[in-house]
Every structure is written in structure tokens, then in C-alpha cells.
Amino acid sequence: MTFQLHSHRPPRLAELAVNLFAPAEQAESILGDLHEEFSQLGSKSGREIGRRWYWRQSLLTIVQFAGRGFRSEPWSTAAVVIGGFLLLRTVHRLPGLVLDVVTDRYLTYWSNHFHAYLWVLKGLRIEYLMGSLFTGCVIALVAKRREMVATMTLALILSAMAVVGTVSGVVITGDSSYLWTLLWSFGDPFAIVVGGVIVRMHRSSAKTRLSAA
Amino acid sequence: MPRRDYLGEFEHIVVLALLRLEDRAYGVTVRQEIEFRTKREVSIGAVYATLDRLESKGYVKSRRGDPTPERGGRAKRFFRVTAKGMTAVNRTQRALQKMAHGLDLIGSFS
Numbered sequence: 402m403t404f405q406l407h408s409h410r411p412p413r414l415a416e417l418a419v420n421l422f423a424p425a426e427q428a429e430s431i432l433g434d435l436h437e438e439f440s441q442l443g444s445k446s447g448r449e450i451g452r453r454w455y456w457r458q459s460l461l462t463i464v465q466f467a468g469r470g471f472r473s474e475p476w477s478t479a480a481v482v483i484g485g486f487l488l489l490r491t492v493h494r495l496p497g498l499v500l501d502v503v504t505d506r507y508l509t510y511w512s513n514h515f516h517a518y519l520w521v522l523k524g525l526r527i528e529y530l531m532g533s534l535f536t537g538c539v540i541a542l543v544a545k546r547r548e549m550v551a552t553m554t555l556a557l558i559l560s561a562m563a564v565v566g567t568v569s570g571v572v573i574t575g576d577s578s579y580l581w582t583l584l585w586s587f588g589d590p591f592a593i594v595v596g597g598v599i600v601r602m603h604r605s606s607a608k609t610r611l612s613a614a
Numbered sequence: 615m616p617r618r619d620y621l622g623e624f625e626h627i628v629v630l631a632l633l634r635l636e637d638r639a640y641g642v643t644v645r646q647e648i649e650f651r652t653k654r655e656v657s658i659g660a661v662y663a664t665l666d667r668l669e670s671k672g673y674v675k676s677r678r679g680d681p682t683p684e685r686g687g688r689a690k691r692f693f694r695v696t697a698k699g700m701t702a703v704n705r706t707q708r709a710l711q712k713m714a715h716g717l718d719l720i721g722s723f724s
Binding site for chain 1: 640641642645646657658659660662663666678681682684685686688689690691
């Protein structure tokens with residue numbers, strides 16, 4: 402029985418992806434429908450065909466909802482993305498500004514504890530990531546029903562900017578070691594998407610609790 | 615000329631599927647009915663996006679069914695066409711018939 406239940410379990414990653422992109426109030430019924438057809442197909446044609454069908458339906462569904470997010474409200478989606486970009490720039494400046502003020506005020510302390518100062522500088526990177534995560538959450542909160550579309554759009558824009566910037570840096574300086582900085586540059590877009598996922602999952606579970614009540 | 619709403623091509627197909635299925639109309643049956651009759655692949659996302667649009671226009675109403683184990687414990691969402699939806703589908707149907715009247719469509723494609 403346990404084996405049977407396991408063998409009829411849809412791909413988890415596909416389930417998660419559909420859950421993230423489908424509107425929160427529809428996600429439960431869509432996932433239920435996919436599960437039902439997947440079980441029917443799995444018993445009739447085999448597990449592999451069922452899994453392939455599930456993935457194909459999931460991808461088509463994600464494309465459908467992502468495209469709809471833009472088509473239904475293109476201007477407000479664009480406004481949220483631009484607003485998010487500006488917020489990110491502000492949030493990223495804050496740790497540096499705070500550090501400047503603290504450094505100026507406690508100059509003697511830092512000069513005696515230079516190692517600590519270096520650690521704080523390294524910690525700035527983590528603060529940037531936290532800032533990106535915060536920005537992702539704010540964008541997702543503002544972009545109702547289009548959390549993933551808005552956060553992924555901003556993440557793609559930032560990734561494209563990072564690639565263009567790094568490649569130009571490599572071309573201008575001829576120093577290919579710049580390419581390693583790309584790995585760091587993808588950290589911020591990733592954190593933004595994670596912020597979107599957190600808000601979306603929270604909304605999704607709240608909707609499920611409400612509709613079950 | 616007064617502005618009257620007509621159904622789009624896929625909206626029209628979805629509403630006709632709901633009318634055929636009557637009280638058995640939910641995501642799975644609607645998707646399968648359309649695939650079976652039109653012989654075209656339809657994603658569950660396309661069905662729900664259209665049903666959501668039709669519901670926001672007041673052409674369709676939905677209600678939540680009970681959760682079942684074969685659906686992973688998730689509930690079904692049943693749909694039915696409203697009176698406003700019936701008017702829209704009749705209007706669209708009539709417009710299509712008027713446009714096609716006198717044309718030998720079957721002959722020109724055979």
C-alpha cells in the first residue's frame with residue numbers, strides 16, 4: 402500500500418512550481434486536478450508516462466500564469482518591478498552608509514582592531530543578501546497574485562545587468578578572474594526570488610487554511 | 615451601436631464544455647472534454663485562467679467540493695454557467711451562425 406502511494410506521487414518540484422505560479426485561491430484545485438489525472442494516467446500507462454505528462458502540464462500551466470501576470474496588468478507589474486529596483490538600490494546603500502558613520506565616529510577603535518574592521522567589510526556581503534531578501538518580500542507583498550512574476554522579472558533584469566557588467570569588465574581589462582564575481586552577483590537575484598517564494602508560500606497556506614475552515 | 619460582450623474562441627469552447635458536463639464540470643472533466651472533442655492539447659492552467667476570467671465577468675460561478683484521497687486530499691472546484699453566461703454564449707453563437715450563413719465552409723476545406 403505504501404509502495405502504491407509512493408509510486409503515484411506526482412513530482413514534488415513540479416508541484417512546488419505550480420503552487421508558486423498559480424493564483425493562491427486556485428492552486429489547491431489545480432494541484433488536485435493534476436494529481437487526479439496523474440494517478441489515472443499512472444495506473445493506465447505507467448509511472449514514467451504519468452510523470453512526463455505531469456511535468457508537461459505543469460510547465461504549460463506555469464507559462465500560462467506567468468504570461469497572464471504580465472498581460473492582465475502590465476503597467477502595475479512594471480511599476481512594481483521598477484519600484485523594487487529603486488528600493489534595492491536604497492537598501493544596498495544603507496549598510497555602507499552606516500559603516501561610514503561608525504568608522505568616522507570610532508576611528509581609534511577600528512585602527513586598533515583592524516581585523517574586526519575587515520570582518521565587518523566581509524559581513525557587508527551578507528547584509529546585501531539580507532537586503533535583497535527583504536526587497537523580494539516587499540515586491541511580492543505589493544504584487545498581489547503576481548509575486549513570482551514580479552520577483553523573477555527583477556531577478557532576471559539584475560542577472561542580465563550582472564552578466565553584461567562582468568563581461569564588459571573582462572573585455573576592458575582582459576582579466577578573466579572577474580568572471581568569478583558573477584557567482585556573487587547571482588546571489589542578490591536569488592535572494593529576491595527566495596523573498597518572493599516566502600511570501601507566496603505564506604499566502605498560499607493562509608488561503609488553504611481559510612478555504613478549509 | 616450598444617456595446618455587447620461576446621465570448622472569445624477559447625472562452626466559448628470552455629462555456630460549451632461546462633454546458634455539456636452540467637453538474638460534473640470541474641478542472642479535470644472540462645480539460646478532458648475539450649481535448650476529446652477538439653483533439654487539441656489543453657493545459658489545466660489555460661482552463662483555469664479562462665474560467666477565472668469568465669467568473670470575473672459573471673458568466674460562470676464556482677463552488678468548492680469535498681477533498682478526496684485520489685486528489686491528494688485536495689478539494690474539487692465545480693463550475694456552472696450563469697444566466698448572464700447563457701446570454702453571452704447565445705449571442706456569440708448567433709453571431710457566428712450569421713457570419714457563416716451562406717458560406718460553403720465544409721466544401722471549401724474538404
